[in-house]
Each structure stands twice: as structure tokens, then as C-alpha cells.
Amino acid sequence: MTKPKVLISDKMDPNAERILKERGCDVDVITGKTPEELKAIIGQYDGLAIRSATKVTKEILDAATNLKVVGRAGIGVDNVDIPHASSKGVVVMNTPFGNSITTAEHAIALLMALARQIPEANDQTQEGKWPKNAFMGVEVTGKTLGLIGAGNIGSIVASRALGLRMKVIAYDPFLTEERAVELGIEKVDLEGLVTRADFITLHTPLTDDTRNILNRERLEKTKKGVRIVNCARGGLIDEAALKDLLDSGHIAGAALDVFAVEPPPADHPLFGTPNFICTPHLGASTSEAQVNVALQVAEQIADYLVSGGVTNALNVPSLSAEEAPKLKPYMGLAEKLGSLVGQLAHGNLTQISIERSGAAAELNGKPIEAAVLSGLMKNYSQSVNMVNAPFLAKERGLDVRSVRHEREGVYHTLLRVTVATSQGDRSVAGTLFGSEAPRLVSIFGIGIEADLDGHMLYIVNEDAPGFIGRIGSLLGEAGINIGTFHLGRREAGGEAVLLLSVDQPIPQDVIDAACKLQGVKMVKALAF
DSSP states (O other), rough: OOOOOEESOOOOTTTTHHHHHHEEEOOEEOOOOOOOHHHHHHGGGGGEEEEEESBHHHHHOOOOOOOOOEEEESOEEEEEBBBHHHHHOOEEEOOOOTTTTHHHHHHHHHHHHHHHHHHHHHHHHHHOOOOOOOOOOOOOOTTTEEEOOHHHHHHHHHHHHHHOEEEEEETTTTHHHHHHHTOEEEOOOHHHHHHHSSEEEEEOOOOOTTTSSOOOHHHHHHHTEEEEEEOTTTTBBBHHHHHHHHHSEEEEEEEEEEESSSSSSOOTTTTTTTEEEEOOOTTTOOOOHHHHHHHHHEEEEEEEEIIIBBBBBBSOOOOOOTTHHHHHHHHHHHHHHHHHHHHHSSEEEEEEEEEEEEEGGGHHHHHHHHHHHHHHTTOTTTTTTTTTTHHHHHHOOOOOEEEOOOOSSSSEEEEEEEETTTTEEEEEEEEEETTTTEEEEETEEEEEEOOOOOOEEEEEEETTTTTHHHHHHHHHHHHHHEEEEEEEEESSSSSEEEEEEESSSHHHHHHHHHTTTEEEEEEEEEEE
């Protein structure tokens, strides 16, 4: 079996290369390449491990014909075109927890430096001065810290601040009241936070919604004497407004580890402003953090390429390496059911419902849903996979619904896929035999047990004597060998379904001849 190939294109702790090799990957470490140079070699790799230097653009992704996963050692993925990666079926992962403590500690360090004016006091002392009376700091004990963003890093900052005996309030649209109580903080709206906080720290990604979240209007509403720290992303604060309010004294101090443009120009207006502190994006810059993110990204890439585990992915449901083997047969069944209903449904698809019953209801539903869509969308594109299938479905306006039934019916586990088309609903269902073998058990309301594999012929006919002999003779005369033969019917003498597996593709003239047989309503060649 050929080992997956991984390229490490940015400087990274050497343990990343070691872990990838130990887990069954071939690894090349080639750093400092220009975009054109990277474009020339990327096509031979299954995985790409990066930090912030490599830009994974549309052009790079188009040239990466074998690429399956991009792993970012760190949190920010501004340097990856995630929508295009998704359309190409490439998983994009980051390591959101590897540098969380480091970044949170840097925010606390800057908060304390602002409170006691440490950088300016240090500079003057080293200049030979002794400005003991020139600097009057403030205590943080008893002050209110306002967190904008209470996710992983924000929650760590909260715990450190509570240890300093601060009161912590937080604005985060995804923070529940229960989680706030668990953290020991108060959930507030953004307007309430800016008017109450003595210190404000930011811990949110840069999106269209968060860009300039501290704009001039909100900065002017802050409590006089507020101190602001940003170790998250540049662009969250209106830097020009921040400069004006520092000059006026309304804002007592600000500390930025990140800027809207990095590196900032030498004549940046904030440089030299009293009570302003800055560092060159050092939030993740500790030896421990660099080792952690390198180890994590290597483990995540190897898990995906070797065992199918998906961790910290930004464009596909997570699937642990432990879950992957258990889910594999269900995903195989799901993909075949999606493929079957896609090949048989007529008219424009408008909605798809994916129902899980019995043992299937206890599993992670997102990978199963993605597998159904992958099978379905392969009827529209041969390059589809579980990563890009949901995006292709969304592009086509397909409404996807997932339903979970805890009850167990006739089968210990059951998947049912129903599509709504312009000509009505079409539904198929399947189960696993022996917890491994996928088996169709119902097609359009007719009970039928069949394997779904290779080349098959699907026939809808009137249930009448002699039909099986006629179709067998037709295929025999055409030199087509029948592998398996599966029958189902609504009632005696009513509509019947026949599923045949055959050893080779069925020529169109044989299909045309089958359509002319007495009692035949529909004939369709299938492939799995």
C-alpha cells in the first residue's frame, strides 16, 4: 500500500515530521517556496502542513490534484481559501487549542503591563532616571473585565482574571447562560459591556460581523479610563479612533499584539502614543505552544490520511480516529443509498431527508449525512466527496434534513433516504447485516433485500407469470451473466421490482429491448 505524502511548507517543530513518519506518512520538509514554486510541486502531495507563511490560494488548490487535507499549525486560517478548498474536496484543519494558554497568558501580561505602565517605567529607568512618582498605576483587584468572545481563549482569560479577583462580564452570541454560570462570569450584550468594563480584552475571529467591533461609536461609549487589550486579530478595533481617544485621555491605555495590517508601517499613528503598548503578534510565541501546535497538526493530518479521523476541521464534520472504524460501514451504506436514490429519482430534487433508526440513531449523524450527499451528488459530478458534497448540494438549493428515531423497528439499525422531486417523493432504506454488510431493504415502499454493488439492472414491472423467464432469456441471449436476482412486490399481481446484478455494463440496445418486454414499466441501469 502506497504511503500518503505530506509536505511541510513552513518552519515547524521537527517533531511534526517525526510523528507523520511514525504514523505511516512519507514527509518532505520544503520551506520558503514562492507561490509559483509551490504550485509546481503541490500536485504530488496528499497532505499539506502550514503555519502562516504559506498562502493556500485558489491557484495552489487548483494545482493540488491529489491534495486531501490542509493542516494549519495554529488557529488563524486567513491564509487558506476555505470555500475553494471545500469545492475541491479538501479538508481544512487548524489547531485551536495548542496555543490557547499561551495567547491567554499574553493577554493577561499586557493587561497587567497597562495597569502598572511597566514598559514606560522600564524605559525611563534604563535611561538612568528614577521616575518613582511619575507613574501611578491601578489595581486590577475588584475591577470589571469585559471579554468580547468567551470561547476557548476567552474562557482561560476569564479563569485567570477571576484568580486576580476581578469581576468578569462577557459578550459572545454563542455563550449560553449555563456556560456563563459554569465559568463564573456574567453574560451581557455588547453595549452593556463597553459601558461597564474597566478593562476590555478581545478573543474573537475576524469576520464580516466582527470587523471593527470596537468602532469609533462604541469606543466613545466606553467607560472613561478604560484599558483595552487585543491579542486576537487585527481589524477588530478602529485604530484611528483608538489613537484619538488615547490622545484625549478618554481611553487610559491600550495594548495591541495584532494590527489591521501586519507588519504595521513604521509611521503607524499609534506608535509613540502615551500609554500605548504593542508586541509583534507574540500571542502564540512560546516554545511550549510551538511544539504543541506542531504535534497536533501532525497527528490530525496523519489520522485523516491513514485512518479517516477528522479533528478540528473547519469545513467537514469532525470524526475521531476511534469513531471512524465504527462509522465506516454505516457511511458505506449511506453513500450507496444516496447513489441509488439519485440514480432512480426523476425530476428536479428539492429536498432530501435522512432518517436514522435503532443503532444508527446513536451515532454521529453528520458524517452519515455527508456520505448520503456524496453518493447522491456523484450523479452530478465525478469529483465529489464527503467534503464538497454538502457544498454542492447547497449550491443547487437542495434542502437537507436529518431525522433521528431512537426506536428500533424490524431491523436493529436502519437508514432511510427520501428525496422530494417535482414528480413526488422517492424513498429507499437499508440496513447492515452482521454490522458490516450494507443491504437494501426497501425501495419506493416495496420491500426487497439486495446488495448494492457493481453493475445492476433495475426493472419495475407488472407481477405476472413468465416475466422472470423472459428477462433471463433476453440477458442470456445478449451474453450477460446474472450474478444475483432480487424480487419485491407491493401485492400479488400488482407492481413489482426486480434488481439484478450483472458482470458487465449493460448495452443500451439490451435496455431498449427490456423496455419492450410485456409488463415492463421502467428499466434503469445502475452502477455502484
